[in-house]
Amino acid sequence: MTPLPPDAAARLLGLIGLGVRGGGVSIGVDGTRALLQRRECLLVVVASDATQRVQDKVVRLAKGISVPVLVGPDADSLGARLGRPATMVVGVQDRALAAGILAVNRDP
DSSP states (O other), X not given: OOOOOHHHHHHHHHHHHHHHHHTOEEESHHHHHHXXXXXXXXXXXXXXXXXHHHIIIIIHHHHHTTOOEEEOSOHHHHHHHHTSSOOOEEEXXXXXXXXXXXXXXXXX
């Protein structure tokens, strides 16, 4: 998986931080899987250094139900921005936030 350029990664982290404060995201494998299973997840952001467990449990499920998967910065950077330890995956359930994150990916 190839990570985003540094400037795009910084914008992505800023948007995810807003989503956390606004309650529009779920952090971690279990929470993201639950969103996906309830069909409430609109976008999955996966750390560039995600483990095989994340690939098996989250990415495959997301792709199976046609939820876009975006490769973000590494797990340490993602977690640090969220005030948490290394974070492998974030599920986005807010429509506007998902659109903003996808726009960052289109226009790095």
